[in-house]
Amino acid sequence: MKAGVLFGVNDIRYVDFPDPEYGEDDVIVEVKACGVCGSDPPRILKKWKYNLPAIPGHEISGVIVEKGPKVKNIEIGDRVAVVPFIPCGKCDNCLRGNFSLCDDYDMLGANLYGGFAEYVKVPSSNVLNIGDIDFEIAAMIEPLAVALHGVLGIRPTLGDTVAIMGSGILGQLVLLWLKICGVGDIIAVDISDKKLAEAKMLGATTCINAKEKDPVEEILKLTSNKGVDIAFECAGSTITQEQCLLITRKKGKIAYLGIAYSDIHLSEKAFESIFRKELTLKGFWNSYSAPFPGQEWYKSISYLKNKSINLESMITHRFELSKIKEAFDMIANKREEYNKIIIIP
Template sequence: MKAGVLYGVNDIRYTDFDDPVCGENDVIIKVKACGICGSDYPRILKKWKYNLPAIPGHEFSGVIVAKGEKAQNVNMGDRVVAVPLVSCNRCDNCLAGNFSLCDNYKMLGADLYGGFAEYVRVPSTNVIKIGNIDFESAAMIEPLAVALHGILGIKPNIGDTVAVMGSGTLGQLVMQWLKIGGIYNIIAVDISTDKLNKAKSLGAKACINAKEKDPVEEISKLTREKGVDITFECAGSTVTQEQSLLVTRKKGKVSYLGIAYSDILLSEKAFESIFRKELTLKGFWNSYSAPFPGQEWYRSIDFLKNDLINLESLISHRFELSKIREAVDLVISEKEDYNKIMILPK
């Protein structure tokens, strides 16, 4: 088969690769669409920590073209989404249903070969039928479930005022879930005009360009110096990680969803906000709960089937698999804004 194979830091090539071999409990998926996750870029470009050569890509959907004799939950030709986390099902966290916190998990697109390929081997327990959901939208079910995992965990209330720090794909998905949950007073923060325009189209009541105005000052004005009820940190930036503590009201809550890309040194004021305002800080990792893969995945699929979530409009670029190098270079160059980038094997 053809695949986008990573041989070293920033060395990804479109090349021939061995076809996957189907085990008795596995299926082989012909990949129809695979999104590039925000976590893929730093791993590919800076610090890949898994075995090489590797095939990245964990947000993918496709069609089952082979199945093992013990794979009884799916049929040949089923349209499916892949659940990338392969849990051990033995550790204390798995036994407690906390699959996101599995001590010994493997991840498709990292430890295991992923979706930047024509075909992928996946455990049959890690596929879910998608019905008539289009393949590109289905490839975004994983980040949609990640966003919902954070929403369900922080428990917003109807009428809350919420700040979303970082209005990229993850922030946009959080905003859509918030609106579904009855949260309409949303303040979106970003440094990209395009992303803020998208946030506005998704229902953000106020949009703050952090290149032009201080979000802490602006949110203070918008909330009459009280601060927001909940802040969702979705950028993974040291700046927004600190600002999240400053814009949240007393007894408020902060949900950290963005991946940390570097160390963070908090100012005295930011750190003291944690205890002086008695903030609740919670982090959310992955998207899984019991029964595996969890309500985050099944609800995401249900809402997509009922056209209550808009994913297609979040895609800014599409590349054929043969152009995987160009897709990565788009991110490196920083010559244009991008949102969700989709890789499409033929």
């Protein structure tokens, strides 16, 4: 098969690669679309920590073309979304149903070959039927489930005022779920006018460009100096990670979804906000719960099927698999601003 193979840091090439071979409980998925996750560029361009050569890509949709003799839950020809996370099923966290916190998991697109390829081997337990959902949209089910994992975990209520710090794909998906939960007052913060425009179109009531205005001052003004009920950190920035502590009201909640890429040093004021305001801080990792892969995935598919969520406007770039290097060169050189990038074999 052809695949986008990573041979070293910032060295991804379109080459021939051995076809995957399935076991008795596996399926082979012909990849129709694979999204570029926000975690992919830092790992591919700067710091890959798994074995090489590797095939990245974990936001996968496609068609079942082969299956092992013990596979009963899916048929050849079925259109599926791939669940990239493979928990061990044996550790204490798995036995409690906390699959996202598995102590010994595997991951497609990391330590296992992923979706930047024509075919990928997947355990049969890790594919979900998508019916007639478009393949490009289905490739976004994984990040949609990640966003829902955070929203369900922080438990917004009617009447809450919520700030989303970072209005990229993750922040936009959080915004969509907040609207479905009945949250009406949503403040979107970013440094990109394009991403803020997208957030506005998706239902944000107020947008703040942090390059032009101090978001902490603006949010406190908007909330009569009280702060928001909930702050979502979706940028993975040391700046927004600290700002969340300053914009949240007393007894408020903060949901940390963005990945930390460097050490975080808090100001005295920010740290004191944690205990002086008795804040609740919660982190959310991945998107999995019991029964595996969890309601985050089943609800995401259901809401896409009934058209309650529309993700099409978020896709800004499509690259054929043969142009995988050009896609990551564009990201590395910051030649164009992008939202969701889809790789199409």
